Amino acid sequence: MRAAVIVFPGSNCDTDMFHAVKDFTEAEVVEFVPHTANSVAAYDAIFIPGGFSYGDYLRTGAIARFAPVMKSVSEEAAKGKTIVGVCNGFQILQEAGLLPGAMKRNKDLKFICRTVDLKVENSKTRFTSSYDKGDVLRIPVAHGEGNFECDDKTYDQLQQKGQIVFTYVDDVNGSKGQIAGVQNEAGNVLGMMPHPERAMEAWLGSEDGRKLFTSVYRNWRESNVVTN
Amino acid sequence: MVNVHVYITLKEGVLDPQGKAVEHSLTALGYEGVEEVNVGKWIQLKVEDGEGLDARITAMCEQLLANPVIENYSYKVEREATV
DSSP states (O other), rough: OOEEEEHHHHHHHHTHHHHHHHHHHHOOOEEEEETOOSSOTTTTEEEOOOOGGGGGSSSSSTGGGSSHHHHHHHHHHHTTTTEETHHHHHHHHHTTTSOOOEEEETTTTTOOEEEEEEEESSSSSSSTTTSSSOEEEEEEEESSOEEOOOOHHEEEEEETTTTTEEESSSSSOOOGGGEEEEOOOOOOOEEEEGGGGGGSSSGGGGTTHHHHHHHHHHHHHHHOOOOO | OOOEEEEEEOOOOSSOHHHHHHHHHHHHOOOOOEHHHHHHHOOOOOOOEEEHHHHHHHHHHIIIITTTEEEEEEEEEEEOOOO
């Protein structure tokens, strides 16, 4: 597996993401790819990390979504490549129209930075197959705009098609249906507000994020590597 | 050039946490009779006048300035009075 970690001006979780992919998958290649790159076609999995791309100006993700690299990310998403957006990465994917919904300010208007309980709602995805449905994970959140909003029709569709991948056990930020992570209809693009890449080591508080990365890797290997 | 004022608000039915907080604050300060507070954005642009002005402004709003998933926009074109 060849993995890319996209870096925008203002990304600040790129190094954590890089180490999560590098240390917890058997990816042959993990590379930082700048926002100015014209193509990510050489990669099998593309990770869009958290941060404050372009200072969150206008709306979170609104400017990053037009960075040169995003055109190629959209093209690769359409081809079925694996795309994972965390926090600001999720917001960028929403702005790009690759994932449903939009983020509002947290309901109490505060930036929330703490570890929360996250429930796996769908374990039949390429991102969560190493978990079991109903698993409760301890994963940090760090966001001011994570209040997931969509219209009722979209919400029904998300439910019916198993696109709700993670929910918060408690109402953390006002998100509709306590949604914390969703995938697209095709199942190859995931966005989540909590940071699995910050939950990779027990001595840092939690290692519950590891299985997300092992899931991505295993699913790539199963569909791409011929074993005897 | 014309001055274009773009106003962006959350769509009706989308709960506005900022508006709610401001409303509570006003009530706490003793201002009565304030029923609904909405917080939005105002963006001012200087745009070249001429053909297709509305289409250009609309395109800018839809592509970048507003997020149609949760936001509405409106705009006002202001031409300087000619003497």
